Amino acid sequence: MPVYSLHRLTELAATTWDGLVPEPQPFLRHAFLTALEDSGSVGGRTGWQAAHQVLLDDQGQPLAALPAYVKNHSYGEYVFDHGWADACQRAGIAYYPKLLGAIPFSPVSGPRLLGAPVAAAQLLDELTAQLESQGLSSLHINFTDEAADALLRGREGWLERLGCQFHWRNRDYRDFQDFLDGLSSRKRKQVRKEREQVAGQGIEFDWREGHQLNEAEWDFVYLCYANTYQVRGQAPYLTRTFFSLLAERMPEAIRVVLARRGAQPVAMAFSLTGAGSLYGRYWGCLAEFDRLHFETCFYQGMDYAIAQGLQRFDAGAQGEHKLIRGFEPVITRSWHYLCHPGLRAAVANFLEQERVGVQGYSEEARGLLPYRQA
Structure with missing residues (x-):
């Protein structure tokens, strides 16, 4: 089944795109993503070129999709890979352009692989197989939900990265x-x-x-x-x-x-x-x-x-100062497929060490919450 790259989301009807979104999260809506494009917040010289990936059936109907952008830098992502890019530059490896599955400027976890799991898995495999032929170094999917995590975990070549945010629960x-x-x-x-x-x-x-x-x-x-x-x-x-x-x-x-x-x-x-x-x-x-x-x-x-x-208040990506105001540490996840085998091995080693640090930080932060002990 063919995969198409949409350079403007208006090429797809709002009802068709929104019909793939499993929950009413505002950042995934056709209205939000097209507002970014039509306002010039992405596209042009911003370094965010829309390249939404859509898997179509034989009748041309979307089965799965990934909101995605070709990136020539790593700004506005909130999953920081500048160090990886710097290492590539020193080693003479091209890190940009890369393909990013994410919502621009929005470090909010939610659905990323839209559509039925079987179709989403096929979309993933098609994308990774085409990266090098399209001149892309890698595919990154940021701030995933549990459904995407389940599809990506253990999948060949994919590396999991943890982060920590602070959310308030009602x-x-x-x-x-x-x-x-x-x-x-x-x-x-x-x-x-x-x-x-x-x-x-x-x-x-x-x-x-x-x-x-x-x-x-x-x-x-x-x-x-x-x-x-x-x-x-x-x-x-x-x-x-x-x-x-x-x-x-x-x-x-x-x-x-x-x-x-x-x-x-x-x-x-x-x-x-x-x-x-x-x-x-x-x-x-x-x-x-x-x-x-x-x-x-x-x-x-x-x-x-x-x-x-x-039930929940997500007030943004950073801020240990949220802890004393009742915001609890929450682990976030992103996933990374790096074509260059040497880079992939080096990043995998780094992420193993980083994971221990992030988990330890989250546990330590939980001990600083202001709630009365039972």
Whole structure:
């Protein structure tokens, strides 16, 4: 059965693509991925060239798919292989271009190999067989779910890599105070003090869905988002147009909390929701206020998840500072198929050592959680 590479996802109908997605996670939706493409956030000179892989049956209907991009760098992936690329450069081995199965700029675990397992396995085998003939050094699939892990584990040539994130779980809390009651006394006082400090600066919060923001407010959201990159001397990954397109195409999945001081907005956090989860993605502020980051990015999202009955809050990739606020360590997985046998052997050895470190780090982090001991 043929495998086709789609350089624009609009070549496939939204209902056809979304019909392959096993859960309503917003990042996999046709609307999200085409907003990235149509806004210029990927494509062009970004180093992200859409190459979505689709296995078709004899009637031309998709059986399996992988959202994928040809990459000429390793930025915006959040599974860091810069060291592998540097080693290849020193050894005279071409590491780029590579094929990446992932959601751009979104370190969120979820389905990657879409379709029935038998078809997805056939798609995998076809892709790895074609890599070298297409001038690609490797295939990487980042932030996989359990179904993809089951297909990839033990498969010849594939290397598993572990990572660690911090997610908050809603244990059917009645309200935020109910959550606080489960913390140790010292941590409970710290969280309460942080929230009081923000309130004492006269800052209030306003939650909006995608259709409830006008273009001027989207300008503010983007200004805040872009500022988080600009203060580090970097260019933002996403364009301003992306936010307007997403608000047009999937407004029901968007949640934005605006922090205001009087009538003046001073900060925001942008999230998406779906599959019983809240996904905190972007934040930014235009003025410095003590503890505002923790309130806007964490406590407001926890409050919202409790009020809406959402079971999980994924507030982003990094941050040991989340631990003392009740976010628990979660192991993430990515998978890597490297064509060059010497590189594959070297990376396999590195990953064995890294795995021990990641698992140890996760266990150590779990011991630092603020919850009261039973």
